[in-house]
Amino acid sequence: MNKTTDSCPAFPGLLEEMSVDDVRAFDPEVVVLPLGSTEPHGPHLPMGTDTYQVTRLCRLAVEQANNKGGRVLLYPTLPITNTANFSKFPFALRVSIRTLMSVIVDIVTQCKEDGINKVVIVNGHGGNPATINAALREISGMDDMPFVCSTSGIVPEGFVSPIEHPSDHAGESETSRMMWIRPELVREDKLDNNPIGRLRVKTLANTHFVRPWHLYVPVSAGGETRASSAEKGQAIVEANAEGLADLLLELSQTPYGENFPYI
Ligand SMILES: [Zn+2]
Numbered sequence: 001m002n003k004t005t006d007s008c009p010a011f012p013g014l015l016e017e018m019s020v021d022d023v024r025a026f027d028p029e030v031v032v033l034p035l036g037s038t039e040p041h042g043p044h045l046p047m048g049t050d051t052y053q054v055t056r057l058c059r060l061a062v063e064q065a066n067n068k069g070g071r072v073l074l075y076p077t078l079p080i081t082n083t084a085n086f087s088k089f090p091f092a093l094r095v096s097i098r099t100l101m102s103v104i105v106d107i108v109t110q111c112k113e114d115g116i117n118k119v120v121i122v123n124g125h126g127g128n129p130a131t132i133n134a135a136l137r138e139i140s141g142m143d144d145m146p147f148v149c150s151t152s153g154i155v156p157e158g159f160v161s162p163i164e165h166p167s168d169h170a171g172e173s174e175t176s177r178m179m180w181i182r183p184e185l186v187r188e189d190k191l192d193n194n195p196i197g198r199l200r201v202k203t204l205a206n207t208h209f210v211r212p213w214h215l216y217v218p219v220s221a222g223g224e225t226r227a228s229s230a231e232k233g234q235a236i237v238e239a240n241a242e243g244l245a246d247l248l249l250e251l252s253q254t255p256y257g258e259n260f261p262y263i
Contacts, residue, residue, distance in 0.1 A: 011063040013072050028073035029252045030118045031111050031146075033104075034058045035132070036077045037125035039092040041170040042221020044190035045178055047091065049170070051079045053237070054124025056181045057153055060241035061122075065248035072248045073116075078103070082127050088214035097131050104135040105142075112146050117256040120248065121150040126168065147260055154243030162232040167196070167223030169213075175225045176233035183230060196222040 009017030012026060036051025046052070055077045062074040079093075082100050086092030095103070104121065111119050121132055132150045139145050155161075165172045171194075178186050197216040199205060216222065254261075 011059075011066065013062050013066045013070075013074050014059070015073055016076050023073070026073065027071060028116065029071040029256075030120060030248055031073050031075060031116045032058055032062055032248065033075045033107060033119060033121050034077040035081050035121060035123045035125060035128055036079050037081050037083060037093070037127070038079050039083045039086050039125075040089045040220035041174065042190075042194060042217075042219055042225075044187045044192075044221065044225060045170050045175060046182070046185040048079065049174055049178055050124040051077050052181050052185075053174070053177050054122055057124070057237055057241055057244065058122050060238065061244035061248060064241065064245035065252065068245075068249050070245075070249045070252035072252055075107075077124075081125055082131055083125075083213075085127065085210050086213045086220075088212070089220055092213075097134075100128070100131050101135040101138065104132065105139060108135075108139055108146060108148055112144060117146045117260070118251050119146045119148045120251065121148065122244065123150060123152045147256070151244065151247070153240030154247060155239045156243050156246075159239045162235055164227050165224035167221075167225075169217050170194075170221030170225075171223035172225055172228045172232070173236060175228035176230065177237055178233065179228055179230040180233035180237065191225045191228065193224040193226070194219050194221045 009022070013028070015023065018026065034054045036048070036054050038047050038051060040047060041049040058074055062072045065072050080095060082097055083092040083094040084097065108119050123129060123132055136148050136150060139148055163173045163176070167173065175186065175191065195218055197218065213220070
């Protein structure tokens with residue numbers, strides 16, 4: 001049986017579900033490239049947590065922006081990025097930092113070949129920002145490349161986080177988000193107050209160093225998770241999506257030209 005054409009894709013701009021004719025007719029102005037990760041997230045969350053979260057955030061934001069007249073094209077989420085400091089845990093999937101930089105540069109290069117002048121990288125994994133920033137810096141010195149920026153989400157002014165126990169990894173915030181996004185994958189019987197490594201050299205807290213994750217979060221999740229809830233997760237994801245949608249819409253509607261993004 002033939003399906004009606006308006007049943008697919010789920011929303012305009014979702015590249016994976018568009019046909020080649022759809023994407024030509026859509027004539028995108030901005031590309032969104034989500035970066036996820038596949039890595040341990042404690043005994044209670046799935047390995048794909050970062051990928052699921054950034055995918056949902058981007059889908060919400062792109063749909064909102066395009067409903068308001070944006071022409072934003074959402075790429076598939078990269079599920080394998082960099083987890084060099086996770087190497088003591090099993091199946092923390094990774095490519096090298098240099099490879100990830102090359103992947104970003106290659107994808108942005110192809111965006112230009114496809115006529116795209118504005119690219120937004122949305123990052124869902126805490127191990128990636130230094131690599132993304134280095135790639136953006138390299139791109140900025142290359143001729144004839146699109147404008148590229150990166151974010152991990154933008155909360156609208158005045159948003160107050162409902163999180164009571166902040167954590168860098170698989171804590172109340174990530175657990176709450178997954179309880180909303182993929183509740184069937186959260187092992188609620190495993191919610192706990194998970195240990196966080198304490199520094200022998202306390203002033204190192206004021207510096208940047210790469211934390212060996214097996215020492216920092218020995219069970220691959222850190223902090224109190226028992227106050228997590230789907231309501232908190234929904235509030236965080238929807239707030240970030242709203243801020244991201246505003247950026248995407250403005251980028252989409254601002255003409256590209258010499259001196260972009262300056263006047
Ligand atoms: Zn995570």
